[in-house]
Amino acid sequence: MTDHFLEFTTYPGTVEQDANTNWQERAKDRAVYLWFSDFDIVLYNVTVMAQVAKQAGMVGLLFDWETYGRNIFRYENQADAREQQKTLEQTKQQVRKQGERFVQAINAVYPNVTLMVVPRLYRGLYGSHYELINPFLDGIVAAADPRMRIVDGNEDGYYASTIDDFRRLHDGTRAAMPSDPDLHDKYRQQMAVGLRVWLERNGWSDQPERNNISPARWEVLLEDALRTADSYVWVYHGGSVAPGDWWTGKRMPQAYLDGTRRARDLARRRRTGQH
Amino acid sequence: MQQLEWNPLPGLALVILVIGHGAIHAGTYTRTFQNGFGGYHGTRDATISRNHADYNNGMQDSFITRNSPDQVALVKFVGLDLPADAKIVSAKLTLTVREIGNLPTISAYGLLKDFTEGTKNDQPAADGETTWNAVRHGQQSWGMPGGSDSSQEFTYNGHADRHLPADDQITIKTGASHCTWDVTASLASQVRQGKEYGWALAVVDTKKMDAFVVFFSRQWLRDDAPVSMFPKLTVTFESKLTDLSVAPSTGAKLILYSGRHPSDLRGDPERLEQFPFDGISFRASTAGLQIFQP
Numbered sequence: 001m002t003d004h005f006l007e008f009t010t011y012p013g014t015v016e017q018d019a020n021t022n023w024q025e026r027a028k029d030r031a032v033y034l035w036f037s038d039f040d041i042v043l044y045n046v047t048v049m050a051q052v053a054k055q056a057g058m059v060g061l062l063f064d065w066e067t068y069g070r071n072i073f074r075y076e077n078q079a080d081a082r083e084q085q086k087t088l089e090q091t092k093q094q095v096r097k098q099g100e101r102f103v104q105a106i107n108a109v110y111p112n113v114t115l116m117v118v119p120r121l122y123r124g125l126y127g128s129h130y131e132l133i134n135p136f137l138d139g140i141v142a143a144a145d146p147r148m149r150i151v152d153g154n155e156d157g158y159y160a161s162t163i164d165d166f167r168r169l170h171d172g173t174r175a176a177m178p179s180d181p182d183l184h185d186k187y188r189q190q191m192a193v194g195l196r197v198w199l200e201r202n203g204w205s206d207q208p209e210r211n212n213i214s215p216a217r218w219e220v221l222l223e224d225a226l227r228t229a230d231s232y233v234w235v236y237h238g239g240s241v242a243p244g245d246w247w248t249g250k251r252m253p254q255a256y257l258d259g260t261r262r263a264r265d266l267a268r269r270r271r272t273g274q275h
Numbered sequence: 276m277q278q279l280e281w282n283p284l285p286g287l288a289l290v291i292l293v294i295g296h297g298a299i300h301a302g303t304y305t306r307t308f309q310n311g312f313g314g315y316h317g318t319r320d321a322t323i324s325r326n327h328a329d330y331n332n333g334m335q336d337s338f339i340t341r342n343s344p345d346q347v348a349l350v351k352f353v354g355l356d357l358p359a360d361a362k363i364v365s366a367k368l369t370l371t372v373r374e375i376g377n378l379p380t381i382s383a384y385g386l387l388k389d390f391t392e393g394t395k396n397d398q399p400a401a402d403g404e405t406t407w408n409a410v411r412h413g414q415q416s417w418g419m420p421g422g423s424d425s426s427q428e429f430t431y432n433g434h435a436d437r438h439l440p441a442d443d444q445i446t447i448k449t450g451a452s453h454c455t456w457d458v459t460a461s462l463a464s465q466v467r468q469g470k471e472y473g474w475a476l477a478v479v480d481t482k483k484m485d486a487f488v489v490f491f492s493r494q495w496l497r498d499d500a501p502v503s504m505f506p507k508l509t510v511t512f513e514s515k516l517t518d519l520s521v522a523p524s525t526g527a528k529l530i531l532y533s534g535r536h537p538s539d540l541r542g543d544p545e546r547l548e549q550f551p552f553d554g555i556s557f558r559a560s561t562a563g564l565q566i567f568q569p
Contacts, residue, residue, distance in 0.1 A: 001550065001552065001553060001554050001555070002528075002553060002554060003528050003530060003553050003554030004554045004555055004556065004557075005530065005554070005555070005556035005557075006556070006557065007532075007533065007556045007557060007558045008558075059554070062532075062556045112521075112522065116556075146519060146520050146521060147519065147520060147521055147522070148521065149521050149522070149524075163496075170316070188354070188356075189356050189520070189521060190521050192314065192524055196532075222529065225527070226527045226528075226529060227311060227527070228316075228527075229314070229527040230314035230315075230316070230524050230527065231314060231524055231527060231528070232527060232528055232529075232530050233527055233528070233529050233530070234529075234530040234531070234532050234556065235529065235530065235531050235532060235552070236532050236533075237531060237532055237533055238533065246531055246550070246551075246552075247546070247550070248546075249546070257549070257551055258551075260529070260551035260552070261549070261551035263529070264529045264551055264552065264553060267526065267527055267528070267529065268553075270311055270312070270501075270502050270526065271312070271313060271525060271526035271527075271528075
């Protein structure tokens with residue numbers, strides 16, 4: 001194995017000792033003081049992350065911006081912006097600036113890092129629930145070291161069932177651009193399309209015949225995704241009451257492990273021109 | 276740049292740094308552009324036909340050049356993303372031959388206009404799609420039908436459609452083979468001027484009747500077609516900036532999300548060996564880190 005990532009996500013912070021740490025309830029009613037106040041903490045933490053990834057020989061970081069708890073990318077949640085009477089436009093500008101600082105902190109220790117972003121980059125409308133995510137992504141693209149690869153993790157790969165589905169998703173992802181036109185060329189050069197697949201999406205049984213995705217179907221799905229993606233296909237793991245364990249083989253029939261290995265090996269041969 | 280070690284004399288360290296920075300030389304690099312190889316998906320190809328002069332034929336699983344009736348094969352590679360200072364040393368266009376007729380001799384001409392592959396399978400063209408009559412149907416005609424107006428200058432988007440002389444010429448003697456044209460001259464010009472217009476391949480025989488060649492196109496997907504069948508462009512270039520830009524993609528790899536650290540399997544090396552992924556991602560929290568939280 002050669003390509004490891006360190007994952008991180010977005011939890012509104014607290015230093016309260018008795019804070020509720022359940023991710024579904026954590027900080028759901030707490031005001032967000034971040035973009036105009038506490039962002040240096042984020043920069044410190046992400047610098048540590050990048051150092052860990054680099055020193056451990058990982059290829060990069062996996063950044064999941066889907067918010068768990070209070071949404072830090074929703075304008076109406078921003079207490080500091082409200083207190084400082086910042087408009088939505090002013091807040092977007094600040095978030096973009098913090099996005100630039102965020103990636104500069106990473107690149108200061110790991111310039112050629114790969115940053116995989118999930119659930120996705122620019123393909124998709126987030127509406128008023130996530131007005132601040134695109135400015136944040138724009139900041140990342142604008143200030144990213146030219147050696148850095150930015151991968152769209154494409155969670156929507158869940159819903160693909162044929163190679164044509166994957167291709168449409170790939171092409172749509174390639175076509176989706178930053179909101180700032182000045183970033184388009186840089187983005188094209190540095191981004192790559194990834195895809196996500198999910199074996200247990202419709203539940204899970206250790207008896208293959210009871211599963212929605214048979215071992216043979218799984219193998220073809222992986223082959224198609226690997227044939228379409230530019231960079232990484234990542235297998236989401238979990239979401240059912242008792243998912244199979246890829247590591248120990250518990251509740252994971254051997255046929256799925258074998259099919260996964262064959263799909264991976266075919267992709268390896270393709271990458272090296274041996275197929 | 277060379278690796279610096281700590282030095283108790285800052286002035287000396289600075290001198291070493293300056294020398295190291297000045298020592299960046301142009302390197303020579305070779306990259307292959309072929310759909311499915313290294314994550315590349317930018318090939319475009321099409322056939323234009325005198326007999327269906329307003330039809331687009333960009334979606335077939337093969338593309339063709341023929342002398343009677345006249346057909347011309349078009350191919351280009353977009354998204355090369357070569358470094359800004361890339362100086363082309365050589366460029367080779369390789370196509371896989373599916374079928375030939377009458378030992379055709381094929382020339383590869385650098386295109387001076389940007390064709391659009393289109394979405395049709397030998398059907399009337401939609402607006403903007405390339406046909407025999409038009410580089411962009413309904414918008415812009417070729418200088419001459421079939422994209423045959425030529426110029427000895429690499430002047431793009433003027434009246435001429437393709438450069439003369441041709442980059443290279445090959446007589447194809449057998450099907451089921453790979454054929455390679457040296458397209459260095461036209462690619463060097465296209466890269467210098469920021470164009471990715473590609474090539475027209477045309478039969479040059481005038482005495483043989485029905486000389487033709489059918490190439491496998493990028494749309495060929497039957498029976499899990501191997502990557503090696505698709506059109507390929509191999510580019511060798513010199514650059515000082517390559518090491519300062521994003522590394523070319525190496526193709527898709529398979530990652531397990533939220534996996535455990537491989538050290539968990541230290542006691543079971545056989546299972547680790549059999550683990551069917553190229554890598555894992557694991558949560559920062561397992562390393563005692565929380566981002567976006569003090």
